[in-house]
Amino acid sequence: MTKTDPESSGSDDKKNLKDLTRAELRAFVADELGEPAFRGDQLFRWIWARGARSFEEMTDLGRALRARLAGVAVIPTGxxxxxxxxxxxxxxxxxxxxxxxxxxxxxxxxxxxxHAGTIPEPDTPPEPGARAQVPRxxxxxxxxxxxxxxxxxxxxxxxxxxxxxxxxxxxxxxxxxxxxxxxxxxxxxxxxxxxxxxxxxxxxxxxxxxxxxxxxxxxxxxxxxxxxxxxxxxxxxxxxxxxxxxxxxxxxxxxxxxxxxxxxxxxxxxxxxxxxxxxxxxxxxxxxxxxxxxxxxxxxxxxxxxxxxxxxxxxxxxxxxxxxxxxxxxxxxxxxxxxxxxxxxxxxxxxxxxxxxxxxxxxxxxxxxxxxxxxxxxxxxxxxxxxxxxxxxxxxxxxxxxx
Ligand code: SF4
Known part of the structure; x- marks a missing residue:
């Protein structure tokens, strides 16, 4: 079971970046943080293409920017x-x-x-003690x-x-x-x-x-x-x-x-x-x-x-x-x-x-x-x-x- 990411349970006054379209994210970083708008594209890619759940993971953003983001924004997840x-x-x-x-x-x-209604048999039997591999x-x-x-x-x-x-x-x-x-x-x-x-x-x-x-x-x-x-x-x-x-x-x-x-x-x-x-x-x-x-x-x-x-x-x-x-x-x-x-x-x-x-x-x-x-x-x-x-x-x- 996954737990709610700590950053997702931040206070209500933090901006929920997951609820923004990419255009809105670009506007947010430009207007609220004074950063170039392309940083909004980077954030969007981290959240949706890479599934990032914390700003810490966003290693191509500078440490200072990540810290600022953590202070003003959240990336919630269910x-x-x-x-x-x-x-x-x-x-x-x-x-x-x-x-x-x-x-x-x-x-x-x-x-x-x-394969109506069944999981196919694996192509090769698993090694003893190994998890069975299900065909893709x-x-x-x-x-x-x-x-x-x-x-x-x-x-x-x-x-x-x-x-x-x-x-x-x-x-x-x-x-x-x-x-x-x-x-x-x-x-x-x-x-x-x-x-x-x-x-x-x-x-x-x-x-x-x-x-x-x-x-x-x-x-x-x-x-x-x-x-x-x-x-x-x-x-x-x-x-x-x-x-x-x-x-x-x-x-x-x-x-x-x-x-x-x-x-x-x-x-x-x-x-x-x-x-x-x-x-x-x-x-x-x-x-x-x-x-x-x-x-x-x-x-x-x-x-x-x-x-x-x-x-x-x-x-x-x-x-x-x-x-x-x-x-x-x-x-x-x-x-x-x-x-x-x-x-x-x-x-x-x-x-x-x-x-x-x-x-x-x-x-x-x-x-x-x-x-x-x-x-x-x-x-x-x-x-x-x-x-x-x-x-x-x-x-x-x-x-x-x-x-
Ligand atoms: S009651 Fe069920 S089928 Fe009807 S609109 Fe709601 S979710 Fe859809």
């Missing part, structure tokens, strides 16, 4: 409370934040076809949280049972990437090599995808979501391409256009129903923005040749998995460059729904594919430790303490 590995290699990381908040981030390795995944997906709890009350979602504690700040969203990769199983490589410099090709690096699909509704915390993306995509930091970031929304219609305009990320829409009556019932957000309005907003987005929107559709047995639903879903997505991800419901304690049979899932998928809809069934990852879609709920009800 304190890992719990790390829960699942049998398929997925790891759920519970991080403690200020004010009694905590969030879950899920680290999902992918070893490619042929070809891709890692990190599922990030944007709020402590959630206010939107979707009936299939475990996070909804917590209520909303608070919005996360931008640095608390972006820092999950550093924390989760630090907490990755140590038999596996981290996608972020703390020793690498910006621009390093790093042949050993693993492709990293980010999905904003953890606890909370990203568009209900829009400013922090956009700012976190600006930090994570900065070419001098982690340099994650916007096309490798997917932000999921239940349909906060007025915020969709701004998110895509300002970040260029991919959009995923949680649809989960094919009529307003059905959606009103399972997703209260639909009482505010109806299906038609939501789909109009998606149709209005500028789409490049290689762009597509993803529709997430949780299959709930006997609720939204009928042949009529499949036909309506074909009609709703008609004319859109879209992909449909079917997610057989992942049960959680007290859930009022059940997962459909494999046959029902397959029939639904084929009904869509027969009509030319690009349809995939999302494999549950980490469901044995409540790390799969719709199963995140930290430590239950939100805890409220003054921040």
């Amino acid at each position: 304190a890992v409370k719990k790390r829960t590995p699942a049998s398929d290699g997925t790891v759920k990381v519970l991080t403690e934040l200020a004010g009694g908040a905590s969030v879950e981030t899920v680290w999902i390795p992918d070893w490619g076809p042929g 995944p070809s891709r890692i997906t990190l599922c990030l949280s944007t709020q402590y709890g959630c206010a939107w009350g979707c009936r299939f979602c475990y996070t909804a049972t917590m209520g909303l504690g608070r919005d996360l700040r931008a640095w608390e969203i972006a820092d999950q990437v550093l924390v989760a990769t630090r907490e990755a199983p140590d038999a596996l490589p981290t996608p972020v090599d703390p020793g690498s410099k910006p621009g390093d090709k790093g042949g050993d690096k693993v492709a990293l995808n980010l999905v904003y699909m953890g606890m909370g509704e990203p568009l209900a915390n829009l400013e922090a979501t956009i700012r976190s993306i600006q930090i994570l995509t900065d070419e001098q930091g982690l340099a994650i391409p916007p096309r490798r970031i997917t932000v999921s929304t239940v349909g906060l219609v007025p915020a969709i256009e701004r998110l895509i305009d300002e970040t260029g990320v991919r959009l995923a829409v949680s649809l989960h129903a094919t009529t307003d009556a059905q959606r009103d019932e399972i997703m209260p957000v639909n009482r505010k923005w109806k299906l038609g309005e939501l789909l109009d907003a998606v149709r209005a987005l500028p789409m490049g040749k290689r762009d597509h929107v993803t529709f997430e559709y949780i299959l709930l047995a006997g609720v939204n998995d009928t042949p009529e639903d499949a036909r309506r879903l074909v009609r709703l997505t008609h004319g859109l460059r879209a992909k449909v991800n079917l997610i057989p419901f992942n049960p959680h304690p007290g859930a009022p729904y059940a997962r459909p049979s494999d046959e029902a899932v397959s029939a639904f998928k084929e009904a869509l594919r027969d009509k030319g809809v690009h349809t995939y069934v999302r494999r549950a990852r980490g469901d044995d430790v409540l790390a799969a879609c719709g199963q995140l709920a930290g430590e239950g009800k939100v805890q409220r303490r003054p921040v």
